Amino acid sequence: MNNLVLASSSTEADALENAKTRLAEASGTLGTLSSNLISAIANGTGGELAETDQTKLVDFAEQELLPLASAFAQALHDASGADTVVAALAAGHNGRLIEATKALETQEAPVQMVYAGARLQEAATAFLDNAAELIIPVLARNPALKLGGILPERTVEAASSAPATGGCACGGHDEPGLSELDTRVIPHAIRHATIFGALEGLTAGRGILLIANHNPLPLLAQLEQRSSGKFAVDYVENGPETWKLSMVRN
Template identity: 35%
Template sequence: MSVLTLASTPEDAAALEAAVAHHARLAGELAGRVRMLLASADTDPGAAEVIHTGLTAFCDRSLLPHAAAEEATLYPTAHGLPEARLLVEGLIGEHRCLTALVDALRAAPSPADSAADARALQVLFEEHVAKENGLVLPLLAMAPEISLAGLLADTHRWLASDATLVDAHEPRTAEKARNTEKGQDMREEPIEETGGCGGVCGCGAAEEAAEPELDVREVPHALRHATVFGALDAVPAGTAMVLVAPHDPLPLLAQIEQRNPGIFSVEYLESGPEAWRLRLSHH
């Protein structure tokens, strides 16, 4: 059944689709960062430390504010629906678990010690947004007396207000404004564009054996590109990762170049027919 048939108005149908897509971006970026952490924890402690720091920053900047905004805007209205009341209470409990896992990540003495908590965080968040996508959001969208589009607008305003309060003692640059949690792709800090071919080449990569590998063949299609973006955001400058895809990922490579002009160079290591393996080097 199309999501368009599960909403009382076209505006709520569009809002439902946008919310589901945003959840996919968050879940994908989290998955990519966690996969990079797990891949590097035992092989490259220096890179793993950078990835671990970026993962906790992403959680503090995106996942936890997203959860808080839902509790402030979406959940009170959903809790008023008899068929959603117990579900919402359970989702609030899951928010507490997500917060506890992020705290455990932050307190871990080393990236290797945080691996189990990182993986648990990924699994819980994916299950959590699946419940929101499949149950809570459709119930809100179908209720004629409720405007899901209005609730999501309130969520975005709450996030913008919260970000302003957090940054009250630090001027907000244009880059920071773009990086607020409103469905945009986010990173810890601006990347200095230092050149690089930005296309297909064989320049300057480290030995493949020391590079983390991201195999997206088993990643759900809805999360695949966001997972790659999250993984790339976790790759420190001067290092690389190997991407394994089920086909030649030309549209993805175009998106990577559009998103990070001149930052990543690409070298094909294998070109099918079962898999395409590419080294993506961060300049």
């Protein structure tokens, strides 16, 4: 469906696209941070590294996911003529994210961190999916609302002020310490945003193994423009059917 039809105006159509891009970036970051926590515990490193990854995931939820969920829920609650079913859905997502974030924040044992982290990832993924497909379109087509004014400002650090134009950042491991990001399963419209979000979740020395069905030269050019020198990129497999790139944060 054309977003210009969904939105109440051309301005709202632009805001709709920006919002979906932001959600895709959040999905990528969520995947990387969740994978980092699981990897730190599964590899037996535990200790301070696991606690650091726990803190980063909690901080991301508090600084990006919760403000988005709260803003959407409040806007739908206050709006006249809002879809009551979608409003209840948004409120439910907000409540589950709050509970899951608090649960992860209070865990001390590594195994409990894994369970709490998985619970937060599940709750956040459900929120991001429903936000993109249901909540944001409802907000954008309501003439009484301005989607651009509903979105909270970012407080998490970004690689660049330029927006990226989902996918999963966790999975098997082809290279030691690298979680897979298979771009073949990510919708084209949000692919780059998801990848850049995944890269934003990396700390120095950590990376992802990007898998694609073509040589991702446009992506690499955009990455160089956004984050010049911040990532070391090496081809692990260079076609002809599959390309795999190691992308490690410097």
